[in-house]
Amino acid sequence: MSAHTIPLNEAGGVLTIDHAALAANYQELQRRVAPAACAAVVKGDGYGIGLTSAATTLWQAGARSFFVALLAEARTLRDLLPDAEIFVLNGLFPGTEAVYQERDLRPVLGSTTEIAHWQAFCERTGEALPAALHVDTGINRLGLTPAEAVHVAEGRDELGFPLALLMSHLACADEPDHPLNARQLEDFRAIVALFPGVRASLSNSAGTVGDPAYHFDLVRPGIAVYGGRPRADVAPLRPVVRLELRIARIRHVHEGETVGYGGAHTAIRPSRVAILSAGYADGIPRLAGASDLRPGAEAVVAGHRCPLIGRISMDLLAVDITELAEDAVQPGDFTTLLGDGLTLDNLARHSHTIDYEILTSLGRRYHRRPA
Structure with missing residues (x-):
């Protein structure tokens, strides 16, 4: 999955992509959040600049964990980066389990149904395949409810597969004084405590450039890496x-x-x-x-x-x-x-x-x- 281009003399416009700026932005964010790790989010065709070129640049800049939205994006990314850790955010679609196994991809499981399907597949194949667990703490899109997360934690010994990551998503991080931020942080901390030894991830771009309390083990910046402004009170990095x-x-x-x-x-x-x-x-x-x-x-x-x-x-x-x-x-x-x-x-x-x-x-x- 790469960006198509047309000849200069046939085009109505020119889009110039500064890969040095992209790499520098990633490395600057990694420096800011250390000792937490910094993932690379390359969904949406690498935020519009081209998945292949964006991912190659970010891998060379030091990224080792990548996030995409869809399995088709993950397939392309795996062909490009055989050693990367790749998470698929939009959940486990029915009948796709074998693709995750064959391509060594990590589904982000956000419902009890998805967990059950992944458990059944692991049992059927006799292989305990890693997956991430998504818990909703207030954005009300994807993710387990906190109560469902507690239930999963109580039965973790019988889960049947290892947890590669525990994650949630901030709803209002671009408004640092919004009360939902503190509530989500408190709720996520309580959930993280139920899963000792599992990496935790909460911050998007706006969370990454803010309070280190939100960083946990892994941050997931998107727009900030590509030169956008994630919060009004924080200057953007280099334009890409x-x-x-x-x-x-x-x-x-x-x-x-x-x-x-x-x-x-x-x-x-x-x-x-x-x-x-x-x-x-x-x-x-x-x-x-x-x-x-x-x-x-x-x-x-x-x-x-x-x-x-x-x-x-x-x-x-x-x-x-x-x-x-x-x-x-x-x-x-x-x-x-x-x-x-x-x-x-x-x-x-x-x-x-x-x-x-x-x-x-x-x-x-x-x-x-x-x-």
Whole structure:
């Protein structure tokens, strides 16, 4: 599972991926959480930058434990990294047990039904295969209830397979003062005490960059490794992606004319508008656009920040370049949507979303290249 790329002269945009920054971010987080270990989360096609390239870089940077969401991702990862410890977060789907055995993968079991299926498979094959145990402490998605976890702990001697990891997931770690954080920490500590000798993991990115009390034995940062901002009060690490979009046309718009679908933006002066060859099919949110009632995101054009105007369409967006010199840019030139001071956080805030969605949505129509 690797990111597809297309030739530069055929692409509406260029996505540049800085693997040195990715490695440096991972190593910086590992330094911060020591003596805890730092895993690498590479789900969502390596947070949009490509599972194969992301995992290779992170392995070379020192990561040895990896987390993916789905078994298909784990298969690809195992082919790439034969010695890695690989956990599959979204649970044990029926009939997939043999794949975990054949590929030496670790299912993250989050229900009594999944535990029963894994026990039965281990008994049937005569092999005690390691698995992780997920306990819900307040996010109410996957995971055993605390009461179910107590029951598992009481019968641990008869479980029939070793526990490779005990984990839970923070719901509000991006809000460090949220009372649910303390409650989840207290509940997880109580559960960890029931499973002596089993590694414990609670922290996502926001937990990783916060209070060491949340680190336990293994942290699982995702967006922070890829240069996103996991918490408003913590500066992001090095940016990993740069996105440049090609100018398809420059047109003159008369005062009073509108730009884009719905006539949402009205020119208040004679304007020059650069039409860029990318849109929401390329992962640029529609809400990044602008209207007469609200500003949108920005692009850097010839070294200057210029506002996006009108609605983002499937394949195109518009930028007001009236303030630039007439000969500053021409069709075929590139503008910057991420980079040159424009961060994932900037684009996410203008789009009323989060860094994660921006990064993982970047489409497959870009020419992708290393920094």
